[in-house]
Amino acid sequence: MTDALTGTPPGQDQGRRPGWLLPEAERHRGRVTDLLADLVHTPSLSTDEAAVVERLRAAMVDLGYDEVQVDPLGSVIGRIGDGPVTIVFDSHIDTVDVGSRDEWARDPFEPAILPDAGGGVLHGRGASDDKGGMAAMVHGAALYKELAYDPRVTLYVVGSVQEEACDGLALEHLLTKVLPRPDLVVLGEATRCQVFRGNRGRIEALIRVAGSSCHASAPERGVNPVYGLAPIVEAVRRLNDRLPSGPFLGPGTVALTKIECETPSLNAVPATATLYLDRRLTEGEDPDSALAELRALPEVQAVGATVELLTYEATSFTGIPVRQEKRFATWTTPADHPGVRAGLATGRDALGQELSLGRWVFSTNGVASMGKLGIPTIGFGPGDEVHAHTAHDQCPVDDLVTAVAWYAGFPSRFADTLTATRGPAAEEGGLL
Known part of the structure; x- marks a missing residue:
């Protein structure tokens, strides 16, 4: 039962001063x-x-x-x-x-x-x-x-x-x-x-551009994917400036957190170039819509880049393996x-x-x-x-x-x- 006036069980907080x-x-x-x-x-x-x-x-x-x-x-x-x-x-x-x-x-x-x-x-x-x-x-x-x-x-x-x-x-x-x-x-x-x-929710994603590796002494023999990645970097920066803002949670954001390329050596044109993104999602956004938005960027489509959601894989200290897509509501x-x-x-x-x-x-x-x-x-x-x-x-x-x-x-x-x-x-x- 509760006290009729306070909704408090008998003996619970009754008569106690604020801040007690x-x-x-x-x-x-x-x-x-x-x-x-x-x-x-x-x-x-x-x-x-x-x-x-x-x-x-x-x-x-x-x-x-x-x-x-x-x-x-x-x-x-x-x-x-x-x-x-x-x-x-x-x-x-x-x-x-x-x-x-x-x-x-x-x-x-x-x-x-x-x-x-x-x-x-x-x-x-x-x-x-x-x-x-x-x-x-x-x-x-x-x-x-x-x-x-x-x-x-x-x-x-x-x-x-x-x-x-x-x-x-x-x-x-x-x-x-x-x-x-x-x-x-x-x-x-x-x-x-x-x-x-x-x-806000978030996703972790990558954008990858494929190229064709060759010896750096003759770069015209290959296709350097880093050059295809360059306009995507600028497109991501511009995307951040136009993302919607929620009434309570504030603006969605996208941040480029890492760039890497796959190359046989420092005197070879890379085979792939990849950038990694942290995309924060405000009200009205969800992981699938954010991925679709990245895939629709003209700069991504122009070079045939792929957009992928990252996956977390690890083993806990207790020995249990875990795996989960990096999509967070x-x-x-x-x-x-x-x-x-x-x-x-x-x-x-x-x-x-x-x-x-x-x-x-x-x-x-x-x-x-x-x-x-x-x-x-x-x-x-x-x-x-x-x-x-x-x-x-x-x-x-x-x-x-x-x-x-x-x-x-x-x-x-x-x-x-x-x-x-x-x-x-x-x-x-x-x-x-």
């Missing part, structure tokens, strides 16, 4: 910062996440999770509760590589807390993308169990693998083969501690969805703050949970995505504490909102 969880989350400041530092210190490229998984598994056990397991692809899963309302907290635990070490002011795997603002900022690879979210979720769920536990809720906290290499692959496996279908997925990707509800969760409303309400209740709604510029595991599976998805995470994949990767420590409080307060607030949406009869009839 922030001082409680402060008790976790040192431990959540130490966990993030450990995660940053431990390299975890896609398919090589085993050490980070073990660190997270141990943390969940130490914090008193009801159950901790590792799924076949290697994602770590902690469970709290066994109620009918199912929520999945997901943060990916793999990172991109560091790139040129010359860009880094310090060792990317030796976390450093600098007095940049407030309680300091932790720097190191993965701090913003997405180990800060993971550390805060682990401790936020523990605080939820301690102070805000709701018997209506089953909460899963997931550290998913291989996101940087193939968005959504591991989370889709988990949601379709390991866990029951949840009512909501909450992503820990960086949102500056605001509530996000969507991101655009997604948004409606602004009036119970999950979105609960996210904003948690800001008022747990943090004493009015939060704003937004969306990610980069891609997230939401391309699988909402984009492919239709499971409502929102996001809340510490840090700012502008630092992702850069030599300035960082997460404010104050953001970690704020996120711990939000994650602790959200499950019960979501159950309240879901109850109010479906009606008290649903709860009394065991439908929640």
Whole structure:
């Protein structure tokens, strides 16, 4: 049963002042910062996440999770509760590589807390993308169990693998083969501690021009495909300038990310030339329409170039082979969805703050949970995505504490909102 005026179960949050969880989350400041530092210190490229998984598994056990397991692809899963309302907290635990070490002011795997603002900022690879979210979720769920536990809720906290290499692959496996279908997925990707509800989809594709190789001393004997590729490069640049812009997700984009040619030697004309593209898809666009658009470019047709979708193939650290086309759906969760409303309400209740709604510029595991599976998805995470994949990767420590409080307060607030949406009869009839 719920309170008739507040929709809150007896004893749940009644009489508590707005922002009540922030001082409680402060008790976790040192431990959540130490966990993030450990995660940053431990390299975890896609398919090589085993050490980070073990660190997270141990943390969940130490914090008193009801159950901790590792799924076949290697994602770590902690469970709290066994109620009918199912929520999945997901943060990916793999990172991109560091790139040129010359860009880094310090060792990317030796976390450093600098007095940049407030309680300091932790720097190191993965701090913003997405180990800060993971550390805060682990401790936020523990605080939820301690102070805000709701018997209506089953909460899963997931550290998913291989996101940087193939968005959504591991989370889709988990949601379709390991866990029951949840009512909501909450992503820990960086949102500056605001509530996000969507991101653009994308494809990774190549355009290849075939030529005829010959000795470079007599180039007229062959056909150099690089010259056929040159006008396509300019066509791609012009295409980016005329792509549509969505009302919420913003403009579609296309970026040339790599060019290569296949040649027998440096004194031979190449046999093929290939460029690689990252194409971001806004509202109204989809992977098939984006591929058709590339194939229709006059410059592509003029030289008989081929356009192909790339495929991701790898083996997880657990030894399981995976394969998936690199097509990722655009997604948004409606602004009036119970999950979105609960996210904003948690800001008022747990943090004493009015939060704003937004969306990610980069891609997230939401391309699988909402984009492919239709499971409502929102996001809340510490840090700012502008630092992702850069030599300035960082997460404010104050953001970690704020996120711990939000994650602790959200499950019960979501159950309240879901109850109010479906009606008290649903709860009394065991439908929640």
